[in-house]
Amino acid sequence: MIPYENLNLSNKPFFKDYQTKFSQFLEKGWFILGNETQEFEKEFAHYSQSKHCIGVGNGLDALSIILKALSEKYNFSTNKNEETEVIVPSNTYIATILAILQNGFKPVLVEPDINTYNINSSEIEKAITPKTKVIMVVHLYGKVCQMDKIQEIATKYNLLIVEDAAQAHGATLKINSDNQKAGSFGIANGFSFYPTKNLGALGDGGAIITNDSELNESIRSLRNYGSKQKYYNEKIGYNSRLDELQAAFLRIKLQKLDDINNHKRKLAKLYLENLKSDFTLPVVEANFHDVYHIFAIRHEKRNELKEYLLKNEIGTEIHYPVPPAEQKALKGILDKTDFPIAKQIHETILSLPISYFHTENDILRVIEVMNKF
Numbered sequence: 001m002i003p004y005e006n007l008n009l010s011n012k013p014f015f016k017d018y019q020t021k022f023s024q025f026l027e028k029g030w031f032i033l034g035n036e037t038q039e040f041e042k043e044f045a046h047y048s049q050s051k052h053c054i055g056v057g058n059g060l061d062a063l064s065i066i067l068k069a070l071s072e073k074y075n076f077s078t079n080k081n082e083e084t085e086v087i088v089p090s091n092t093y094i095a096t097i098l099a100i101l102q103n104g105f106k107p108v109l110v111e112p113d114i115n116t117y118n119i120n121s122s123e124i125e126k127a128i129t130p131k132t133k134v135i136m137v138v139h140l141y142g143k144v145c146q147m148d149k150i151q152e153i154a155t156k157y158n159l160l161i162v163e164d165a166a167q168a169h170g171a172t173l174k175i176n177s178d179n180q181k182a183g184s185f186g187i188a189n190g191f192s193f194y195p196t197k198n199l200g201a202l203g204d205g206g207a208i209i210t211n212d213s214e215l216n217e218s219i220r221s222l223r224n225y226g227s228k229q230k231y232y233n234e235k236i237g238y239n240s241r242l243d244e245l246q247a248a249f250l251r252i253k254l255q256k257l258d259d260i261n262n263h264k265r266k267l268a269k270l271y272l273e274n275l276k277s278d279f280t281l282p283v284v285e286a287n288f289h290d291v292y293h294i295f296a297i298r299h300e301k302r303n304e305l306k307e308y309l310l311k312n313e314i315g316t317e318i319h320y321p322v323p324p325a326e327q328k329a330l331k332g333i334l335d336k337t338d339f340p341i342a343k344q345i346h347e348t349i350l351s352l353p354i355s356y357f358h359t360e361n362d363i364l365r366v367i368e369v370m371n372k373f
């Protein structure tokens with residue numbers, strides 16, 4: 001069997017270092033917001049080409065706290081009649097939309113580009129109203145959105161950009177000869193360290209990246225009960241701190257993140273060069289350096305293909321089977337529910353094995369079976 005993912009195997013190369021770290025951690029006895037979190041924040045800020053990193057509990061909290069901090073800084077309205085609107089892609093993972101709803105704002109869904117699966121920059125302008133304050137982009141599957149175009153739009157309409165970079169640690173887009181990393185385009189940007197992500201912890205974790213010192217201060221306070229000084233609470237905060245032990249593990253894995261990304265790129269290249277043309281493959285564009293968190297192909301007979309692969313002992317996943325606009329939880333919440341491009345993607349997309357533990361032979365086997373479909 002070639003499973004889609006095996007977190008034991010994907011983490012095996014780090015076991016020894018994790019165990020050493022865990023022993024030190026036990027001896028030290030500092031469990032919340034200690035030296036490991038501080039050091040990880042420095043290292044991840046540096047990796048992400050940003051000034052500040054604030055570790056939080058998970059990716060959803062990262063996005064939610066960013067919007068809260070922006071709302072405080074820029075006085076976004078939560079009044080029902082002049083509700084703040086946030087633009088978000090119609091095919092994202094539901095977390096991006098939940099972060100908007102948790103803040104009392106209105107998600108305005110915009111269709112993706114059928115080739116890149118990322119928000120279609122030429123559809124964004126049509127969705128902008130006087131109530132729009134933020135464009136929330138999602139670098140889906142590990143490919144950076146068309147940030148040069150999106151930045152132009154944001155400047156033209158005086159909007160803020162927030163990145164959901166939960167699937168794109170280390171992915172880049174070259175603008176003016178600079179390879180700019182995911183998380184370095186928006187005013188404040190969120191990451192998840194959910195175990196399956198390219199930079200995955202051994203439990204939940206997340207982070208916010210920003211160059212804005214004022215936001216850095218307010219986000220640090222928000223994640224820790226709205227408090228800068230213990231037992232003195234300045235605002236209604238959250239308890240969403242990156243766990244000290246996860247930070248310790250993440251520091252080990254961060255050193256290997258480029259290796260992990262390069263391994264996934266190598267496997268992606270095999271697929272791209274060898275899969276037959278019946279399958280719609282991910283686009284490869286000049287200036288974009290993708291990290292293939294997910295290697296997604298499309299096929300009209302997706303369900304049949306998934307069954308066939310399983311019969312041949314190959315595990316796959318669907319990211320995602322139900323588009324947000326059709327989720328029961330969002331029923332009656334969205335103005336518009338008709339998103340044909342998102343629907344088409346959700347009906348035809350299939351994620352192939354592309355994990356850190358997969359070998360080139362695993363992928364060649366998947367290709368051999370796929371090409372006989």
Ligand SMILES: *Cc1c(COP(=O)(O)O)cnc(C)c1O
Nearest residue numbers: 058059060093095166167192194
């Ligand atoms: C994983 C993910 C999240 C949420 O991260 P959690 O750590 O699970 O809360 C948000 N957005 C996207 C696009 C994701 O893939």
